[in-house]
Amino acid sequence: MDLKQVEKISKALSDINRLKILQYMQKNKGKLECTHACNLLSLAQPSVSHHIKKLVEAELISQYKIGRNFHYSLNNETWDTYQVALKSL
Template structure:
């Protein structure tokens, strides 16, 4: 993992709302549905979409379309590589 990727992930993790989404996902088998994310945070739907987009762009979570809705899963491979890389710094 290069330093640019580490920076992008670190920036994505630099917001408490994104951390809450990831924490929820860790507690629920690494998954969250769009509606669950909306219920989890006391934010407007566009704000939640923005936070999820940042996590997707950082490759921390993967997006899956199911009908008209989206489901999200933790990208465990990237998460593990990120933690291992940080441990070596």
């Protein structure tokens, strides 16, 4: 993992709402439905979408669509690579 990717992930992790999303996903077997994220954060849907988009762009979570709803899962490979990269700094 190059330093640019480490920076992108670190910036994605620098927001409390994104950390809450990730914390919830850890407790929920690495899964999240978009509707649960709105309830979890008590934010409007556009704000939640913004936070989720940042996590997807950083490749910390993956998104997929089932019917009309988006679902998300933790990207454990990126997490593991990120941790290794931080240790090597």
